[in-house]
Amino acid sequence: MQMHQTARNDVLLELRDLETRFYGEESVTRALDGISFQVMKGETLGVVGESGCGKSVTALSILRLLPKVSARIVGGEVRFHGCNLLELSDREMRKIRGDQIAMIFQEPMTSLNPVYTIGHQIAEAVQIHTKASRSVAKAKAEEMLRLVRIADPERRVSNYPHEMSGGMRQRAMIAMALACSPELLIADEPTTALDVTIQAQILRLIVDLKERTGTAVMFITHDLGVVAETCQRVIVMYAGRIVEQATINDLFASPAHPYTQGLMRSMPDPRRGRQRRLPEIPGIVPSLRDPIVGCSFAPRCPFAIDICREKTPVLRDVRAGHTAACWRAEEVMGA
Protein backbone atom coordinates (compact mmCIF):
# COMPACT_ATOMS: atom_id res chain seq x y z
CA MET A 1 0.00 0.00 0.00
CA GLN A 2 1.52 3.30 -1.08
CA MET A 3 0.04 5.88 1.20
CA HIS A 4 1.88 8.85 -0.21
CA GLN A 5 0.00 8.41 -3.45
CA THR A 6 -3.48 8.52 -1.97
CA ALA A 7 -5.65 11.43 -2.92
CA ARG A 8 -6.13 14.31 -0.52
CA ASN A 9 -9.75 13.52 0.11
CA ASP A 10 -8.73 10.21 1.66
CA VAL A 11 -7.08 12.12 4.48
CA LEU A 12 -9.17 11.85 7.62
CA LEU A 13 -6.92 13.60 10.11
CA GLU A 14 -3.93 15.78 9.51
CA LEU A 15 -1.64 17.29 12.12
CA ARG A 16 0.50 20.20 11.01
CA ASP A 17 3.42 21.39 13.11
CA LEU A 18 1.58 20.73 16.33
CA GLU A 19 3.32 22.17 19.39
CA THR A 20 2.11 21.40 22.89
CA ARG A 21 3.72 22.62 26.07
CA PHE A 22 3.30 22.07 29.77
CA TYR A 23 3.84 24.98 32.08
CA GLY A 24 5.29 24.08 35.48
CA GLU A 25 6.26 26.24 38.44
CA GLU A 26 9.49 27.36 36.87
CA SER A 27 9.92 25.32 33.73
CA VAL A 28 8.29 24.72 30.41
CA THR A 29 8.13 21.22 28.93
CA ARG A 30 8.05 21.05 25.16
CA ALA A 31 6.04 17.85 25.06
CA LEU A 32 5.30 18.14 21.32
CA ASP A 33 7.76 20.04 19.22
CA GLY A 34 6.27 20.29 15.74
CA ILE A 35 4.38 17.10 14.93
CA SER A 36 2.99 16.57 11.43
CA PHE A 37 1.34 13.43 10.11
CA GLN A 38 -1.80 12.16 8.45
CA VAL A 39 -4.29 9.43 9.20
CA MET A 40 -6.10 8.09 6.13
CA LYS A 41 -9.69 6.96 6.16
CA GLY A 42 -9.97 3.40 7.38
CA GLU A 43 -6.26 2.83 7.95
CA THR A 44 -4.52 1.67 11.10
CA LEU A 45 -1.65 3.96 11.98
CA GLY A 46 0.82 2.89 14.63
CA VAL A 47 2.47 5.47 16.88
CA VAL A 48 5.49 4.05 18.70
CA GLY A 49 8.17 5.35 20.99
CA GLU A 50 9.56 4.92 24.47
CA SER A 51 7.59 6.13 27.45
CA GLY A 52 7.56 9.92 27.75
CA CYS A 53 8.13 10.69 24.06
CA GLY A 54 4.76 12.41 23.66
CA LYS A 55 2.40 9.73 22.35
CA SER A 56 -0.37 10.36 24.86
CA VAL A 57 0.04 14.11 24.59
CA THR A 58 -0.42 13.79 20.82
CA ALA A 59 -3.68 11.90 21.34
CA LEU A 60 -4.95 14.28 24.00
CA SER A 61 -4.01 17.30 21.87
CA ILE A 62 -6.10 15.97 18.99
CA LEU A 63 -9.17 15.67 21.22
CA ARG A 64 -8.28 18.80 23.23
CA LEU A 65 -8.38 16.84 26.46
CA LEU A 66 -5.16 18.17 27.95
CA PRO A 67 -5.24 19.43 31.56
CA LYS A 68 -6.58 22.98 31.29
CA VAL A 69 -4.37 24.67 33.83
CA SER A 70 -0.94 23.30 32.92
CA ALA A 71 -1.05 22.50 29.21
CA ARG A 72 -1.37 24.63 26.12
CA ILE A 73 -1.26 23.95 22.40
CA VAL A 74 0.92 26.82 21.27
CA GLY A 75 1.06 26.20 17.55
CA GLY A 76 0.00 24.13 14.60
CA GLU A 77 -3.25 22.67 13.32
CA VAL A 78 -5.30 19.57 13.83
CA ARG A 79 -7.36 19.15 10.67
CA PHE A 80 -10.18 16.64 10.78
CA HIS A 81 -11.96 16.37 7.44
CA GLY A 82 -10.04 19.52 6.62
CA CYS A 83 -11.49 21.48 9.52
CA ASN A 84 -9.12 22.75 12.20
CA LEU A 85 -10.29 21.32 15.51
CA LEU A 86 -8.23 23.87 17.43
CA GLU A 87 -10.52 26.63 16.17
CA LEU A 88 -13.77 25.00 17.22
CA SER A 89 -15.79 26.21 20.19
CA ASP A 90 -15.98 23.95 23.23
CA ARG A 91 -19.49 23.03 22.26
CA GLU A 92 -18.56 22.06 18.69
CA MET A 93 -15.61 20.09 20.01
CA ARG A 94 -17.86 18.11 22.36
CA LYS A 95 -19.95 17.05 19.38
CA ILE A 96 -16.85 15.52 17.79
CA ARG A 97 -15.59 13.75 20.89
CA GLY A 98 -17.05 10.30 21.26
CA ASP A 99 -19.01 10.65 18.06
CA GLN A 100 -16.51 11.13 15.23
CA ILE A 101 -13.31 10.64 17.20
CA ALA A 102 -13.33 8.26 20.14
CA MET A 103 -10.55 7.24 22.47
CA ILE A 104 -9.66 4.34 24.69
CA PHE A 105 -7.12 4.66 27.45
CA GLN A 106 -4.30 2.67 28.93
CA GLU A 107 -5.74 2.06 32.39
CA PRO A 108 -8.93 0.01 32.27
CA MET A 109 -8.97 -0.16 36.06
CA THR A 110 -9.35 3.59 36.55
CA SER A 111 -10.85 4.79 33.28
CA LEU A 112 -14.42 3.78 34.02
CA ASN A 113 -16.56 5.63 36.52
CA PRO A 114 -16.88 3.38 39.60
CA VAL A 115 -20.34 4.59 40.62
CA TYR A 116 -22.19 3.96 37.36
CA THR A 117 -22.96 0.66 35.67
CA ILE A 118 -21.18 -0.34 32.48
CA GLY A 119 -24.48 -0.21 30.63
CA HIS A 120 -25.17 3.31 31.88
CA GLN A 121 -21.75 4.52 30.76
CA ILE A 122 -22.09 3.08 27.27
CA ALA A 123 -25.67 4.30 26.95
CA GLU A 124 -24.53 7.77 28.00
CA ALA A 125 -22.24 8.01 24.97
CA VAL A 126 -25.16 7.05 22.73
CA GLN A 127 -27.52 9.53 24.36
CA ILE A 128 -25.07 12.41 24.15
CA HIS A 129 -24.76 12.10 20.39
CA THR A 130 -28.13 10.78 19.26
CA LYS A 131 -31.70 11.48 20.22
CA ALA A 132 -32.06 7.88 21.33
CA SER A 133 -34.37 7.26 24.26
CA ARG A 134 -33.06 5.74 27.45
CA SER A 135 -34.34 2.27 26.56
CA VAL A 136 -32.98 2.39 23.02
CA ALA A 137 -29.60 3.49 24.39
CA LYS A 138 -29.66 0.68 26.94
CA ALA A 139 -30.40 -1.82 24.18
CA LYS A 140 -27.53 -0.37 22.18
CA ALA A 141 -25.23 -0.78 25.18
CA GLU A 142 -26.13 -4.43 25.38
CA GLU A 143 -25.56 -4.86 21.66
CA MET A 144 -22.14 -3.21 21.99
CA LEU A 145 -21.16 -5.54 24.83
CA ARG A 146 -22.10 -8.47 22.60
CA LEU A 147 -20.02 -6.97 19.81
CA VAL A 148 -16.91 -6.82 22.00
CA ARG A 149 -17.59 -10.45 22.97
CA ILE A 150 -18.44 -10.04 26.59
CA ALA A 151 -20.26 -13.18 27.68
CA ASP A 152 -23.72 -12.74 29.10
CA PRO A 153 -24.23 -9.11 28.02
CA GLU A 154 -27.81 -8.99 29.38
CA ARG A 155 -26.40 -9.40 32.86
CA ARG A 156 -23.17 -7.48 32.35
CA VAL A 157 -24.88 -4.21 31.39
CA SER A 158 -25.94 -3.80 34.99
CA ASN A 159 -22.49 -4.61 36.39
CA TYR A 160 -20.34 -1.97 37.99
CA PRO A 161 -16.70 -1.68 36.88
CA HIS A 162 -15.41 -3.22 40.12
CA GLU A 163 -17.36 -6.36 39.31
CA MET A 164 -15.32 -6.92 36.14
CA SER A 165 -11.77 -8.02 35.34
CA GLY A 166 -9.27 -5.68 33.68
CA GLY A 167 -9.68 -7.36 30.31
CA MET A 168 -13.44 -7.11 30.51
CA ARG A 169 -13.27 -3.47 31.48
CA GLN A 170 -11.09 -2.75 28.48
CA ARG A 171 -13.66 -4.52 26.30
CA ALA A 172 -16.33 -2.32 27.85
CA MET A 173 -14.18 0.76 27.09
CA ILE A 174 -13.92 -0.37 23.48
CA ALA A 175 -17.69 -0.90 23.39
CA MET A 176 -18.20 2.61 24.72
CA ALA A 177 -15.76 4.12 22.22
CA LEU A 178 -17.34 2.37 19.25
CA ALA A 179 -20.96 2.92 20.32
CA CYS A 180 -21.38 5.93 18.03
CA SER A 181 -19.41 4.40 15.12
CA PRO A 182 -16.55 6.93 15.13
CA GLU A 183 -14.50 7.53 12.02
CA LEU A 184 -11.34 7.56 14.08
CA LEU A 185 -10.52 5.51 17.13
CA ILE A 186 -7.49 6.57 19.14
CA ALA A 187 -6.26 3.64 21.21
CA ASP A 188 -3.63 4.79 23.71
CA GLU A 189 -1.72 1.70 24.82
CA PRO A 190 -4.96 -0.25 25.24
CA THR A 191 -3.21 -3.48 26.17
CA THR A 192 -0.21 -2.27 28.16
CA ALA A 193 -1.86 -2.70 31.55
CA LEU A 194 -3.17 -6.20 30.81
CA ASP A 195 -1.83 -9.76 31.18
CA VAL A 196 -0.08 -11.15 28.13
CA THR A 197 -2.87 -13.57 27.16
CA ILE A 198 -5.55 -10.92 27.62
CA GLN A 199 -3.38 -8.49 25.62
CA ALA A 200 -3.50 -10.78 22.61
CA GLN A 201 -7.28 -11.14 22.86
CA ILE A 202 -7.89 -7.40 23.09
CA LEU A 203 -5.52 -6.78 20.20
CA ARG A 204 -7.34 -9.30 18.05
CA LEU A 205 -10.65 -7.74 19.03
CA ILE A 206 -9.55 -4.26 17.97
CA VAL A 207 -8.18 -5.50 14.64
CA ASP A 208 -11.36 -7.46 14.08
CA LEU A 209 -13.75 -4.63 14.89
CA LYS A 210 -11.69 -2.30 12.78
CA GLU A 211 -12.11 -4.66 9.80
CA ARG A 212 -15.83 -4.88 10.41
CA THR A 213 -16.60 -1.23 10.98
CA GLY A 214 -14.02 0.36 8.68
CA THR A 215 -13.09 2.92 11.30
CA ALA A 216 -9.58 4.35 11.15
CA VAL A 217 -7.42 3.52 14.14
CA MET A 218 -4.52 5.45 15.61
CA PHE A 219 -2.81 2.77 17.63
CA ILE A 220 -0.42 4.07 20.26
CA THR A 221 2.04 1.65 21.79
CA HIS A 222 5.61 1.41 23.03
CA ASP A 223 5.80 -2.11 21.59
CA LEU A 224 6.90 -2.50 17.97
CA GLY A 225 5.68 -6.09 18.09
CA VAL A 226 2.12 -4.88 18.60
CA VAL A 227 2.52 -2.48 15.68
CA ALA A 228 3.67 -5.32 13.44
CA GLU A 229 0.51 -7.24 14.21
CA THR A 230 -1.99 -4.44 13.83
CA CYS A 231 -0.85 -1.55 11.66
CA GLN A 232 -0.32 -0.65 8.04
CA ARG A 233 1.76 2.42 8.63
CA VAL A 234 3.94 3.54 11.52
CA ILE A 235 5.15 6.76 13.06
CA VAL A 236 8.14 6.58 15.38
CA MET A 237 8.31 9.33 17.98
CA TYR A 238 11.24 10.48 20.06
CA ALA A 239 11.41 13.41 22.50
CA GLY A 240 8.30 15.15 21.23
CA ARG A 241 9.07 14.73 17.55
CA ILE A 242 8.51 12.29 14.74
CA VAL A 243 11.80 10.68 13.77
CA GLU A 244 10.60 8.16 11.21
CA GLN A 245 7.50 7.39 9.21
CA ALA A 246 6.98 4.41 6.90
CA THR A 247 4.76 1.52 5.93
CA ILE A 248 5.07 -1.41 8.25
CA ASN A 249 6.95 -3.48 5.64
CA ASP A 250 9.43 -0.73 4.82
CA LEU A 251 10.04 0.01 8.45
CA PHE A 252 10.84 -3.57 9.37
CA ALA A 253 12.77 -4.24 6.15
CA SER A 254 15.01 -1.20 6.43
CA PRO A 255 14.66 1.11 9.40
CA ALA A 256 16.19 4.47 8.54
CA HIS A 257 16.61 5.93 12.03
CA PRO A 258 19.04 4.53 14.59
CA TYR A 259 16.35 4.96 17.24
CA THR A 260 13.98 2.68 15.31
CA GLN A 261 16.77 0.15 14.98
CA GLY A 262 17.30 0.33 18.70
CA LEU A 263 13.61 -0.29 19.34
CA MET A 264 13.72 -3.29 17.04
CA ARG A 265 16.70 -4.78 18.78
CA SER A 266 14.91 -4.54 22.10
CA MET A 267 11.85 -6.34 20.69
CA PRO A 268 11.31 -9.87 21.87
CA ASP A 269 11.67 -12.19 18.87
CA PRO A 270 8.98 -14.86 18.81
CA ARG A 271 11.11 -17.16 16.64
CA ARG A 272 13.83 -17.27 19.22
CA GLY A 273 11.36 -17.88 21.98
CA ARG A 274 11.44 -15.99 25.21
CA GLN A 275 14.65 -14.12 25.72
CA ARG A 276 16.02 -13.59 29.15
CA ARG A 277 17.41 -10.16 28.57
CA LEU A 278 16.61 -7.68 25.84
CA PRO A 279 19.22 -5.17 24.82
CA GLU A 280 17.78 -1.81 25.82
CA ILE A 281 18.80 1.34 24.04
CA PRO A 282 21.61 2.71 26.20
CA GLY A 283 21.24 6.15 27.75
CA ILE A 284 18.14 8.06 28.79
CA VAL A 285 15.48 10.14 27.09
CA PRO A 286 16.53 13.81 27.12
CA SER A 287 14.70 16.29 29.30
CA LEU A 288 12.15 18.23 27.29
CA ARG A 289 12.58 21.24 29.53
CA ASP A 290 15.88 22.38 28.13
CA PRO A 291 16.14 23.38 24.48
CA ILE A 292 17.82 20.59 22.55
CA VAL A 293 20.73 21.46 20.29
CA GLY A 294 21.26 19.14 17.36
CA CYS A 295 19.56 15.75 17.07
CA SER A 296 17.81 14.80 20.32
CA PHE A 297 18.90 11.19 19.89
CA ALA A 298 22.58 11.98 19.27
CA PRO A 299 23.75 11.32 22.87
CA ARG A 300 22.45 7.74 22.61
CA CYS A 301 23.21 7.15 18.95
CA PRO A 302 25.96 4.80 17.72
CA PHE A 303 25.99 6.64 14.38
CA ALA A 304 26.32 10.15 15.81
CA ILE A 305 28.90 12.45 14.18
CA ASP A 306 29.65 16.14 14.65
CA ILE A 307 26.78 17.48 12.57
CA CYS A 308 24.30 15.46 14.65
CA ARG A 309 25.30 17.38 17.77
CA GLU A 310 25.13 20.75 16.04
CA LYS A 311 22.19 20.80 13.68
CA THR A 312 18.74 19.39 14.16
CA PRO A 313 17.82 17.00 11.34
CA VAL A 314 14.42 17.49 9.74
CA LEU A 315 12.15 14.78 8.38
CA ARG A 316 13.07 14.03 4.77
CA ASP A 317 12.21 11.37 2.24
CA VAL A 318 14.67 8.55 2.26
CA ARG A 319 12.55 6.59 -0.17
CA ALA A 320 9.06 6.89 -1.62
CA GLY A 321 6.66 6.98 1.33
CA HIS A 322 9.43 6.60 3.88
CA THR A 323 10.70 9.57 5.81
CA ALA A 324 13.28 9.87 8.57
CA ALA A 325 14.87 12.67 10.57
CA CYS A 326 18.47 11.56 10.52
CA TRP A 327 21.58 13.05 8.90
CA ARG A 328 22.91 9.59 8.17
CA ALA A 329 19.69 7.79 7.24
CA GLU A 330 21.19 6.26 4.10
CA GLU A 331 24.10 4.77 6.00
CA VAL A 332 21.76 3.62 8.77
CA MET A 333 19.57 1.82 6.23
CA GLY A 334 22.58 0.14 4.70
CA ALA A 335 24.00 -0.93 8.03
Place this chain on the structure above:
Amino acid sequence: MAAYILRRFVSTIAVMAMVGIFIFLLLRLAPGDPAAMIAGRNAAPQLIASIREQLGLNDPIPVQFMRWVRDILGGDFGTSIFAGRPVLELISQRLEPTLSLAILTMILSVTVGVSFGILAAWRTGGLVDRLLAAFSAVGYSVPVFVIGYFLIYFFAIRTHWLPVQGYVPFNQGLGPWFVHLILPTVALGLGYIAFVARVTRASMLEVLSEDYMRTAAAKGASSYAMLFQHALKNAGVPILTVIGISFAYLIGGVVLTETVFNLPGIGRLVVNAINNRDYPIIQSVLILTSGLYVLINLAVDLAYTLIDPRIRY
Protein backbone atom coordinates in the same frame (compact mmCIF):
# COMPACT_ATOMS: atom_id res chain seq x y z
CA MET B 1 -26.94 -5.60 55.13
CA ALA B 2 -29.42 -6.84 57.75
CA ALA B 3 -26.52 -8.26 59.75
CA TYR B 4 -24.76 -4.93 59.51
CA ILE B 5 -27.78 -3.01 60.76
CA LEU B 6 -28.13 -5.46 63.64
CA ARG B 7 -24.46 -5.02 64.54
CA ARG B 8 -24.78 -1.27 64.37
CA PHE B 9 -27.88 -1.46 66.55
CA VAL B 10 -26.04 -3.44 69.22
CA SER B 11 -23.11 -1.05 69.19
CA THR B 12 -25.56 1.85 69.39
CA ILE B 13 -26.94 0.42 72.62
CA ALA B 14 -23.42 0.16 74.02
CA VAL B 15 -22.64 3.73 73.01
CA MET B 16 -25.86 5.05 74.49
CA ALA B 17 -25.17 3.21 77.76
CA MET B 18 -21.77 4.89 78.01
CA VAL B 19 -23.27 8.26 77.18
CA GLY B 20 -25.97 7.68 79.79
CA ILE B 21 -23.44 6.87 82.53
CA PHE B 22 -21.38 9.88 81.58
CA ILE B 23 -24.28 12.31 81.60
CA PHE B 24 -25.60 10.95 84.86
CA LEU B 25 -22.29 11.09 86.69
CA LEU B 26 -21.44 14.49 85.32
CA LEU B 27 -24.55 16.03 86.81
CA ARG B 28 -24.37 14.11 90.10
CA LEU B 29 -20.77 15.13 90.67
CA ALA B 30 -21.32 18.76 89.79
CA PRO B 31 -21.48 21.09 92.79
CA GLY B 32 -24.87 22.33 94.00
CA ASP B 33 -27.75 20.47 95.59
CA PRO B 34 -30.99 20.39 93.62
CA ALA B 35 -33.02 19.75 96.77
CA ALA B 36 -31.67 22.97 98.25
CA MET B 37 -32.52 24.81 95.02
CA ILE B 38 -36.10 23.56 95.10
CA ALA B 39 -36.55 24.33 98.77
CA GLY B 40 -35.39 27.85 98.16
CA ARG B 41 -33.26 30.18 100.23
CA ASN B 42 -33.35 29.94 104.01
CA ALA B 43 -35.29 26.68 103.91
CA ALA B 44 -35.24 24.47 106.98
CA PRO B 45 -32.76 21.56 106.77
CA GLN B 46 -35.64 19.17 107.49
CA LEU B 47 -37.46 20.37 104.38
CA ILE B 48 -34.36 19.91 102.24
CA ALA B 49 -33.86 16.44 103.68
CA SER B 50 -37.41 15.43 102.91
CA ILE B 51 -37.13 16.72 99.34
CA ARG B 52 -33.92 14.72 98.95
CA GLU B 53 -35.75 11.68 100.17
CA GLN B 54 -38.61 12.34 97.77
CA LEU B 55 -36.29 12.72 94.76
CA GLY B 56 -34.41 9.58 95.75
CA LEU B 57 -31.17 11.54 96.05
CA ASN B 58 -30.19 9.64 99.18
CA ASP B 59 -29.98 6.30 97.43
CA PRO B 60 -26.58 5.05 96.27
CA ILE B 61 -25.67 6.46 92.82
CA PRO B 62 -25.87 3.08 91.01
CA VAL B 63 -29.41 2.61 92.32
CA GLN B 64 -30.36 6.09 91.15
CA PHE B 65 -28.84 5.37 87.77
CA MET B 66 -30.68 2.10 87.28
CA ARG B 67 -33.95 3.75 88.26
CA TRP B 68 -33.33 6.52 85.72
CA VAL B 69 -32.52 4.04 82.94
CA ARG B 70 -35.61 1.96 83.76
CA ASP B 71 -37.83 5.04 83.62
CA ILE B 72 -36.38 6.26 80.33
CA LEU B 73 -36.85 2.86 78.71
CA GLY B 74 -40.45 3.03 79.88
CA GLY B 75 -40.81 6.40 78.19
CA ASP B 76 -40.76 8.37 81.44
CA PHE B 77 -38.20 11.14 81.29
CA GLY B 78 -39.10 12.44 84.71
CA THR B 79 -40.62 15.64 85.97
CA SER B 80 -39.03 19.05 85.86
CA ILE B 81 -37.89 20.02 89.33
CA PHE B 82 -38.58 23.64 88.65
CA ALA B 83 -41.75 23.63 86.54
CA GLY B 84 -43.22 20.54 88.09
CA ARG B 85 -44.37 19.24 84.70
CA PRO B 86 -43.28 16.16 82.75
CA VAL B 87 -39.97 16.78 80.96
CA LEU B 88 -41.24 15.19 77.75
CA GLU B 89 -44.11 17.64 77.64
CA LEU B 90 -41.76 20.60 78.10
CA ILE B 91 -39.45 19.32 75.40
CA SER B 92 -42.20 18.67 72.88
CA GLN B 93 -43.53 22.21 73.40
CA ARG B 94 -40.09 23.55 72.52
CA LEU B 95 -39.31 21.15 69.71
CA GLU B 96 -40.85 22.99 66.77
CA PRO B 97 -38.68 26.16 66.71
CA THR B 98 -35.53 24.12 67.21
CA LEU B 99 -36.31 21.57 64.52
CA SER B 100 -37.42 24.32 62.13
CA LEU B 101 -34.15 26.17 62.63
CA ALA B 102 -32.01 23.04 62.38
CA ILE B 103 -33.69 21.71 59.25
CA LEU B 104 -33.74 25.04 57.43
CA THR B 105 -30.08 25.55 58.29
CA MET B 106 -29.18 22.10 56.98
CA ILE B 107 -31.09 22.69 53.74
CA LEU B 108 -29.45 26.08 53.28
CA SER B 109 -25.93 24.95 54.04
CA VAL B 110 -26.11 21.76 51.97
CA THR B 111 -27.58 23.33 48.84
CA VAL B 112 -25.51 26.51 48.91
CA GLY B 113 -22.38 24.86 50.31
CA VAL B 114 -22.32 21.99 47.81
CA SER B 115 -22.99 24.25 44.80
CA PHE B 116 -20.41 26.75 45.99
CA GLY B 117 -17.83 23.98 46.46
CA ILE B 118 -18.50 22.49 43.03
CA LEU B 119 -18.12 25.83 41.27
CA ALA B 120 -14.94 26.60 43.20
CA ALA B 121 -13.45 23.24 42.22
CA TRP B 122 -14.52 23.62 38.61
CA ARG B 123 -12.36 26.70 38.15
CA THR B 124 -9.67 26.53 40.79
CA GLY B 125 -8.12 29.89 41.41
CA GLY B 126 -11.03 31.56 39.65
CA LEU B 127 -13.38 34.18 41.01
CA VAL B 128 -15.73 31.77 42.80
CA ASP B 129 -12.79 29.94 44.33
CA ARG B 130 -11.27 33.12 45.71
CA LEU B 131 -14.67 34.28 46.96
CA LEU B 132 -15.01 30.98 48.80
CA ALA B 133 -11.62 31.41 50.46
CA ALA B 134 -12.59 34.85 51.71
CA PHE B 135 -16.06 33.72 52.69
CA SER B 136 -14.84 30.75 54.70
CA ALA B 137 -12.44 32.95 56.63
CA VAL B 138 -15.47 34.95 57.77
CA GLY B 139 -17.79 31.97 58.12
CA TYR B 140 -15.36 30.09 60.33
CA SER B 141 -13.98 32.78 62.54
CA VAL B 142 -16.88 35.12 63.27
CA PRO B 143 -19.13 33.70 66.01
CA VAL B 144 -22.84 33.15 65.44
CA PHE B 145 -23.89 35.92 67.83
CA VAL B 146 -21.74 38.53 66.11
CA ILE B 147 -23.16 37.58 62.71
CA GLY B 148 -26.61 37.44 64.30
CA TYR B 149 -26.52 40.94 65.77
CA PHE B 150 -24.99 42.27 62.58
CA LEU B 151 -27.83 40.78 60.50
CA ILE B 152 -30.45 42.03 62.94
CA TYR B 153 -29.01 45.52 62.77
CA PHE B 154 -28.96 45.74 58.98
CA PHE B 155 -31.93 43.66 57.89
CA ALA B 156 -34.32 44.33 60.75
CA ILE B 157 -33.50 47.53 62.61
CA ARG B 158 -32.14 49.66 59.76
CA THR B 159 -34.23 48.45 56.84
CA HIS B 160 -37.23 46.80 58.54
CA TRP B 161 -37.15 44.10 55.88
CA LEU B 162 -37.31 41.29 58.38
CA PRO B 163 -38.51 40.86 61.96
CA VAL B 164 -35.93 41.49 64.67
CA GLN B 165 -36.60 38.49 66.85
CA GLY B 166 -39.17 35.93 67.89
CA TYR B 167 -40.95 32.95 66.45
CA VAL B 168 -44.31 32.28 64.81
CA PRO B 169 -45.48 28.66 64.93
CA PHE B 170 -45.87 26.80 61.67
CA ASN B 171 -49.63 26.36 62.03
CA GLN B 172 -50.11 30.14 62.13
CA GLY B 173 -48.94 30.48 58.57
CA LEU B 174 -46.02 29.36 56.45
CA GLY B 175 -45.12 32.95 55.50
CA PRO B 176 -44.71 34.44 58.98
CA TRP B 177 -43.00 31.26 60.16
CA PHE B 178 -40.47 31.45 57.35
CA VAL B 179 -39.88 35.19 57.59
CA HIS B 180 -39.02 34.88 61.27
CA LEU B 181 -36.55 32.10 60.56
CA ILE B 182 -34.60 33.75 57.72
CA LEU B 183 -32.11 35.69 59.83
CA PRO B 184 -31.51 32.92 62.40
CA THR B 185 -30.98 30.42 59.59
CA VAL B 186 -28.51 32.64 57.77
CA ALA B 187 -26.65 33.51 60.98
CA LEU B 188 -26.32 29.89 61.98
CA GLY B 189 -25.82 28.64 58.40
CA LEU B 190 -22.86 30.79 57.28
CA GLY B 191 -20.30 28.69 59.12
CA TYR B 192 -21.81 25.46 57.82
CA ILE B 193 -21.99 26.76 54.27
CA ALA B 194 -18.27 27.49 54.48
CA PHE B 195 -17.58 24.08 56.01
CA VAL B 196 -19.64 22.10 53.50
CA ALA B 197 -18.26 24.14 50.59
CA ARG B 198 -14.64 23.53 51.58
CA VAL B 199 -15.14 19.82 51.92
CA THR B 200 -17.07 19.66 48.65
CA ARG B 201 -14.34 21.60 46.89
CA ALA B 202 -11.59 19.34 48.24
CA SER B 203 -13.29 16.08 47.34
CA MET B 204 -14.40 17.39 43.94
CA LEU B 205 -10.84 18.45 43.15
CA GLU B 206 -9.65 14.96 43.92
CA VAL B 207 -12.32 13.40 41.74
CA LEU B 208 -11.85 15.82 38.83
CA SER B 209 -8.30 14.59 38.29
CA GLU B 210 -9.39 10.95 38.06
CA ASP B 211 -8.96 9.03 34.82
CA TYR B 212 -12.68 8.40 34.45
CA MET B 213 -13.33 12.12 34.22
CA ARG B 214 -11.13 12.22 31.12
CA THR B 215 -13.09 9.26 29.78
CA ALA B 216 -16.31 11.19 30.29
CA ALA B 217 -14.84 14.19 28.48
CA ALA B 218 -13.69 11.93 25.64
CA LYS B 219 -17.30 10.79 25.26
CA GLY B 220 -18.39 14.36 24.68
CA ALA B 221 -20.10 14.85 28.04
CA SER B 222 -21.03 18.45 28.89
CA SER B 223 -19.45 20.34 31.77
CA TYR B 224 -22.72 20.04 33.63
CA ALA B 225 -22.86 16.26 33.27
CA MET B 226 -19.18 15.97 34.18
CA LEU B 227 -19.57 18.02 37.35
CA PHE B 228 -22.99 17.09 38.63
CA GLN B 229 -23.16 13.47 37.53
CA HIS B 230 -19.74 11.95 37.02
CA ALA B 231 -17.87 13.92 39.69
CA LEU B 232 -20.45 14.74 42.33
CA LYS B 233 -21.60 11.19 42.85
CA ASN B 234 -18.00 10.12 43.43
CA ALA B 235 -17.36 13.02 45.76
CA GLY B 236 -20.60 12.25 47.60
CA VAL B 237 -19.29 10.02 50.37
CA PRO B 238 -16.97 12.55 52.05
CA ILE B 239 -19.56 15.29 51.56
CA LEU B 240 -22.24 13.19 53.20
CA THR B 241 -19.93 12.38 56.11
CA VAL B 242 -19.38 16.04 56.74
CA ILE B 243 -23.08 16.77 56.59
CA GLY B 244 -23.65 14.09 59.24
CA ILE B 245 -20.97 15.50 61.49
CA SER B 246 -22.07 19.09 61.06
CA PHE B 247 -25.59 18.19 62.11
CA ALA B 248 -24.12 17.25 65.47
CA TYR B 249 -22.25 20.53 65.78
CA LEU B 250 -25.39 22.31 64.72
CA ILE B 251 -26.96 21.44 68.05
CA GLY B 252 -24.46 23.65 69.87
CA GLY B 253 -25.01 26.50 67.42
CA VAL B 254 -28.76 26.25 67.79
CA VAL B 255 -28.60 27.09 71.52
CA LEU B 256 -26.69 30.27 70.82
CA THR B 257 -28.87 31.27 67.88
CA GLU B 258 -32.06 30.76 69.87
CA THR B 259 -30.74 33.10 72.50
CA VAL B 260 -29.74 35.80 70.01
CA PHE B 261 -33.04 35.67 68.12
CA ASN B 262 -35.22 34.96 71.12
CA LEU B 263 -36.63 31.71 69.76
CA PRO B 264 -38.52 29.60 72.32
CA GLY B 265 -36.69 26.37 71.49
CA ILE B 266 -34.90 23.52 73.22
CA GLY B 267 -31.75 25.58 73.50
CA ARG B 268 -33.37 28.13 75.73
CA LEU B 269 -35.05 25.36 77.71
CA VAL B 270 -31.64 23.87 78.43
CA VAL B 271 -30.02 27.16 79.31
CA ASN B 272 -32.74 27.84 81.85
CA ALA B 273 -32.54 24.30 83.16
CA ILE B 274 -28.82 24.66 83.71
CA ASN B 275 -29.32 27.87 85.65
CA ASN B 276 -31.93 26.14 87.79
CA ARG B 277 -30.06 22.84 88.14
CA ASP B 278 -33.11 21.16 86.71
CA TYR B 279 -31.41 17.75 86.33
CA PRO B 280 -34.27 15.84 84.70
CA ILE B 281 -34.46 18.32 81.82
CA ILE B 282 -30.70 18.52 81.28
CA GLN B 283 -30.31 14.77 81.39
CA SER B 284 -33.19 14.13 79.06
CA VAL B 285 -32.16 16.68 76.45
CA LEU B 286 -28.59 15.39 76.50
CA ILE B 287 -29.61 11.77 76.15
CA LEU B 288 -32.14 12.53 73.40
CA THR B 289 -29.63 14.62 71.46
CA SER B 290 -27.01 11.91 71.73
CA GLY B 291 -29.55 9.38 70.51
CA LEU B 292 -30.41 11.61 67.57
CA TYR B 293 -26.74 12.02 66.73
CA VAL B 294 -26.16 8.27 66.74
CA LEU B 295 -29.22 7.73 64.56
CA ILE B 296 -28.10 10.34 62.04
CA ASN B 297 -24.71 8.70 61.82
CA LEU B 298 -26.33 5.35 61.18
CA ALA B 299 -28.50 6.89 58.47
CA VAL B 300 -25.41 8.45 56.87
CA ASP B 301 -23.58 5.13 56.88
CA LEU B 302 -26.52 3.44 55.22
CA ALA B 303 -26.82 6.24 52.67
CA TYR B 304 -23.24 5.51 51.54
CA THR B 305 -24.47 2.30 49.94
CA LEU B 306 -26.87 4.31 47.81
CA ILE B 307 -24.07 6.51 46.51
CA ASP B 308 -21.18 4.12 46.06
CA PRO B 309 -21.86 0.60 44.77
CA ARG B 310 -18.47 -0.55 46.06
CA ILE B 311 -19.59 -0.05 49.65
CA ARG B 312 -21.39 -3.13 50.90
CA TYR B 313 -22.06 -4.02 54.49
